[in-house]
Amino acid sequence: MKCSRCKAPAQVALPSHHGGFCPDCFQGFFARQVERAIHKHRMFTKDDKVLVALSGGKDSLALFLELVRQGYDVTGLHIDLGIPGSSGPARAKVEGFCERVGGTLRVVEMEGEGLPIPLVRDKVRRPICSMCGKIKRYFFNKVALDEGYSALCTGHNLDDEVGRLFANTLRWDVSYLSDQGPLLPAAGGFASKCRPLYRLTEFETAAYCFFNGIDHHVSACPYSKGASFTVRKELMNLLERNSPGSKRAFYEGFLKQGRPAFAAVEKEEGRTLEPCQRCGYPTSAEICGVCRVREMLE
Amino acid sequence: MKCSRCKAPAQVALPSHHGGFCPDCFQGFFARQVERAIHKHRMFTKDDKVLVALSGGKDSLALFLELVRQGYDVTGLHIDLGIPGSSGPARAKVEGFCERVGGTLRVVEMEGEGLPIPLVRDKVRRPICSMCGKIKRYFFNKVALDEGYSALCTGHNLDDEVGRLFANTLRWDVSYLSDQGPLLPAAGGFASKCRPLYRLTEFETAAYCFFNGIDHHVSACPYSKGASFTVRKELMNLLERNSPGSKRAFYEGFLKQGRPAFAAVEKEEGRTLEPCQRCGYPTSAEICGVCRVREMLE
Numbered sequence: 001m002k003c004s005r006c007k008a009p010a011q012v013a014l015p016s017h018h019g020g021f022c023p024d025c026f027q028g029f030f031a032r033q034v035e036r037a038i039h040k041h042r043m044f045t046k047d048d049k050v051l052v053a054l055s056g057g058k059d060s061l062a063l064f065l066e067l068v069r070q071g072y073d074v075t076g077l078h079i080d081l082g083i084p085g086s087s088g089p090a091r092a093k094v095e096g097f098c099e100r101v102g103g104t105l106r107v108v109e110m111e112g113e114g115l116p117i118p119l120v121r122d123k124v125r126r127p128i129c130s131m132c133g134k135i136k137r138y139f140f141n142k143v144a145l146d147e148g149y150s151a152l153c154t155g156h157n158l159d160d161e162v163g164r165l166f167a168n169t170l171r172w173d174v175s176y177l178s179d180q181g182p183l184l185p186a187a188g189g190f191a192s193k194c195r196p197l198y199r200l201t202e203f204e205t206a207a208y209c210f211f212n213g214i215d216h217h218v219s220a221c222p223y224s225k226g227a228s229f230t231v232r233k234e235l236m237n238l239l240e241r242n243s244p245g246s247k248r249a250f251y252e253g254f255l256k257q258g259r260p261a262f263a264a265v266e267k268e269e270g271r272t273l274e275p276c277q278r279c280g281y282p283t284s285a286e287i288c289g290v291c292r293v294r295e296m297l298e
Numbered sequence: 299m300k301c302s303r304c305k306a307p308a309q310v311a312l313p314s315h316h317g318g319f320c321p322d323c324f325q326g327f328f329a330r331q332v333e334r335a336i337h338k339h340r341m342f343t344k345d346d347k348v349l350v351a352l353s354g355g356k357d358s359l360a361l362f363l364e365l366v367r368q369g370y371d372v373t374g375l376h377i378d379l380g381i382p383g384s385s386g387p388a389r390a391k392v393e394g395f396c397e398r399v400g401g402t403l404r405v406v407e408m409e410g411e412g413l414p415i416p417l418v419r420d421k422v423r424r425p426i427c428s429m430c431g432k433i434k435r436y437f438f439n440k441v442a443l444d445e446g447y448s449a450l451c452t453g454h455n456l457d458d459e460v461g462r463l464f465a466n467t468l469r470w471d472v473s474y475l476s477d478q479g480p481l482l483p484a485a486g487g488f489a490s491k492c493r494p495l496y497r498l499t500e501f502e503t504a505a506y507c508f509f510n511g512i513d514h515h516v517s518a519c520p521y522s523k524g525a526s527f528t529v530r531k532e533l534m535n536l537l538e539r540n541s542p543g544s545k546r547a548f549y550e551g552f553l554k555q556g557r558p559a560f561a562a563v564e565k566e567e568g569r570t571l572e573p574c575q576r577c578g579y580p581t582s583a584e585i586c587g588v589c590r591v592r593e594m595l596e
Contacts, residue, residue: 170544170551172548172555173555174559238536249468250470262559265558
């Protein structure tokens with residue numbers, strides 16, 4: 001196969017785009033997809049201070065590098081979860097990467113916040129993955145708001161988005177379906193949340209990391225099992241193989257036709273959020289989830 | 299495994315119901331699912347004249363037998379499509395079956411209506427499966443209305459419904475999503491449409507046919523290919539195997555949470571139907587699809 005752009009030998013085949021690219025043209029393709037995502041949804045501009053959550057995995061590092069290259073004013077945010085044997089290596093990858101690309105990095109340690117994940121796992125009798133996710137999102141939002149960032153970016157790719165959309169759709173969870181998307185504008189104590197990689201697949205961000213020699217953290221978290229999520233991703237991959245472009249059509253169709261229907265219902269029936277009586281960040285209860293975890297650890 | 303009801307050896311395993319049944323108790327289970335569907339959605343009562351579309355396949359014959367057994371006033375309707383080598387054997391199965399169970403049968407011949415499917419296939423440059431479906435539904439509705447039936451039943455099972463729902467959801471087709479369901483009440487020139495088998499899977503209706511010795515038409519239509527539909531059904535089967543009950547939860551959740559959201563949008567933006575200027579049956583154009591086919595054949 002030849003590159004769809006320059007006719008050099010192609011190295012990445014993209015059936016859903018009916019073509020393939022050589023490494024250089026692939027990087028151009030990747031850049032255009034990110035650019036289009038940012039512009040189409042008016043995520044942020046070059047005047048904005050942008051915070052990028054960096055787990056150390058391929059997606060977040062690829063996103064950070066691409067935003068640096070496009071000239072955005074980005075700062076990385078890494079949450080050190082304090083999980084033995086896992087958080088150390090992940091943090092080291094993030095620090096090494098930021099040094100290499102000359103990016104500013106902010107690290108928040110859960111140990112220092114009194115919320116190391118191993119302790120949460122021992123003391124709180126709820127699924128650790130959902131608790132850990134809640135804690136991470138809380139600090140993403142807190143740092144973004146406290147330190148005056150106008151946008152908070154995460155490295156969710158098309159496969160993440162489609163897997164989550166499929167899961168939410170199987171349950172017809174109107175509350176989640178009403179606001180899933182590449183941009184959740186700032187509102188009621190929440191920073192604006194952006195997913196500039198939503199047009200790119202997991203394979204595409206992996207290829208980008210490969211071509212740019214990004215040394216990312218690969219091991220799965222020792223606490224996660226993630227079986228059902230994997231099955232749903234696999235189903236979407238089968239569908240995509242059978243009919244290239246299905247994933248993207250499903251997601252784009254949702255944004256255009258599905259989400260507005262759910263948003264209308266949610267507007268009528270949805271819950272309202274109030275500031276947490278402890279920390280002041282938004283919650284649907286009196287005390288937010290993270291402050292309740294703190295209580296349980298005391 | 300033992301029967302969940304009577305402890306005799308089970309012959310049908312139903313993982314999504316966490317159990318299994320012997321042949322006798324399975325028939326009781328099947329009957330209760332049909333009864334529940336009819337009552338829950340107020341499809342029809344024993345005072346109603348009910349028309350059941352009989353293709354000759356397992357689902358429609360199983361439905362007809364069960365409705366006869368439950369004492370409903372049912373008449374079978376078979377559309378003889380006029381496809382050589384296929385329509386003859388299908389019609390013979392339907393006629394033999396109705397004779398055996400003592401059911402009234404009404405046959406409409408597409409040849410006699412000037413619409414034999416082989417001719418439609420030759421003269422109309424559109425996918426034959428969708429044209430054939432359109433023609434069949436037209437005559438189901440016409441017979442039901444012209445001859446005073448209060449309900450029109452089809453043998454769609456849970457797998458059919460879930461496959462169609464999945465397809466409509468992948469496309470986020472608001473118009474189809476706003477009214478898919480086990481009951482579409484009579485309105486604007488359409489007879490009430492009922493799907494009393496929507497709680498039963500394809501395997502369950504096949505088992506019912508087997509236990510009742512129903513001799514049904516098995517061969518696929520020589521004109522159909524049906525590849526993509528098969529892939530989507532297979533995906534749903536993988537999901538079901540991974541987590542029994544997923545299909546039903548997806549469908550029931552849609553009826554409860556999904557459909558109302560789409561129905562609200564459709565009510566605001568949907569198309570209105572008017573009587574066809576030729577035949578008087580409802581259409582969104584001036585001339586309905588079947589009358590347009592007639593024109594093309596002239």
